[in-house]
Amino acid sequence: MSDATLLIALSTVFSGLILGSVFALVAAGVTIVYGSIWLPNAANGQFFLLAGLLAWSLSTWLGLNPALAALIVLALGMPFAYLLEITLIRRFYDVPDRNVAYFVVTLGLTQVFSGLFSITYGQWSDQYNIPPIIQGIMLIGPFPIANNRILVLAISLLLLAALFILLKHHPYGRALRAVFQNREAAALRGVNVRGIYRLSFILGTLVIFSGGLLFGAAYSFDLSVSWTMAITAFAIMIVGGPGSVLGALVIGMLFGFTQAIVSTFSTPTVATFSYLGAMLLILLIKPSGLFAR
């Protein structure tokens, strides 16, 4: 293999890994919430963008260390999600066919946030760059990669692993999966269903936030990333099977690599088209998704 091909291959692999793990994180956040509450969070792209923009503000305006800024944003994410849960999400817990109601409500949220962003951030800048958490460049063979991106990759893989272990082995994860499977039976076995709902909404939101923070730390972004991310996360959830975290991981990685490979040869829009195509196909052929539980 010539050096040039090797370079392209390595760069594709790395951006595939980073994109894939971020996609998988966001999709896992969406799918946890959908699986438990039946809430398809159409505003996930806006949450993702909100986290990135807040971290950008904190690190560029206040000059905070980006790592500290990210932690502050995550800490703010908790009351944010809790507030949304009390004021909005809670009201529909017992509504029949609540997934349509939630979809509409979160589309409304999307509109509110996109309006707010275009009034505020849209006027301040059009590309947002969070300063790197750590400096320096590492050479892997002939391929130079920023240490910062390696750190981002490591953190996102760690977060994914932690999420997986939490859902698999922790009592909360077991309760969550019980509610996934059968709300009434779980309630009969003493699971606090509403508590689980609240926890999963907050957890899902935080996972989406961390996806936004990691993406913002690795790449520069603009306001349109929210729509692309929202569509991608939904496509991953539908193809992987709503409620399946494993599906989110596998398909998220797959889509990340698709995007990286396609972007090497053509524009990212083609990748978006291919996700939409994949989602339509799965919706029409097997609406329960590939990793249906």
Added chain:
Amino acid sequence: MKPARLVLSGRAIAVLATLILGAPFLVSSNPFLGFVVGVTLIHVLWSAGMNLLYGYVGLMPLMFAGIAGVGAYGTVRLTMDYGWSFWLAMPVSALCAASIGVVLGLPSLRLKGFYFTLCSLVIQTVLTLVFIYFAQFTNGDTGISQIPPPDLEFFSPNRLVGLPFNLVIAVVALAGVLIVSLIAASPTGQRLIAVREDDLLAETLGIDVVRCKVIAFFLGSLYAAVGGSFYASYLGFISPRSFDVLLSLNIWLMVAFGGRGTILGPVIGAVILVPIPFLLQDYFMLKDVVYGLLIILVMILMPSGIYGEIERRRAGRRAAALDRTRTAARAAAGRRVMP
């Protein structure tokens, strides 16, 4: 649902016609208000079409704006490139767009509720991307400007502008609303409602669900495309952003806010919601935020919309009055029985 609610009374039709046809005259001295009225009337037509799909068949087609865009681009291309008359181009492209709408609505035969809504969102996104990337046809993100108003052969300016244009739009909008009310009162309308309530049950009752959905998508898309064609020639400018998912959502909001499945509800919704951004021009940027908050508030506070709420209160009052009469009668009977 009582059938009486579906048909408009003669008085309601008279009031509606007076309001819709009278509005252009009322504001004819003020070009700005005239423009607001024209745009509102186009949205009245759109919300009538959305009502057919969302209110009566219970499907939430988020690609509604995309189909309106197909109709608009078709009409604009036919009139500007091929020199067709607007009055020929509009029906031709509307019929084409309606056929496309039927094809795009086919997933609704398999998917229900959230899954169909999501699917329609995907379709809408693809349509928006198509509008952006097939630039030789749509001029891409720049949009098409200086679209001429509809032509008029035998009248002096040869172009439909100002008050006459508003009147034509008013007539089309009124016709649109009345056609929906006719459909709603017809056996087909009853079948559509049955499909909305439970399509499996409707099928077991011998209702051809596929036919119902195809009819609904054809008519709804026709409304979308006719509205889109008028919109393009009325504003003189269209771009892919004119027909993005936000327009679908806003039209949906008008139907839900006014009252889905009622004839007057969507009209009320459009009349209240469309002028807001125009009248608050200094805060035009807040439009998305206001509409988004309204969507959320409607979902929480008024799931049946303004007109649905009025109907409910009216029914409640009627029931209460009936109750009072019954109580009084019972009391009177009691007095007679036990003196």
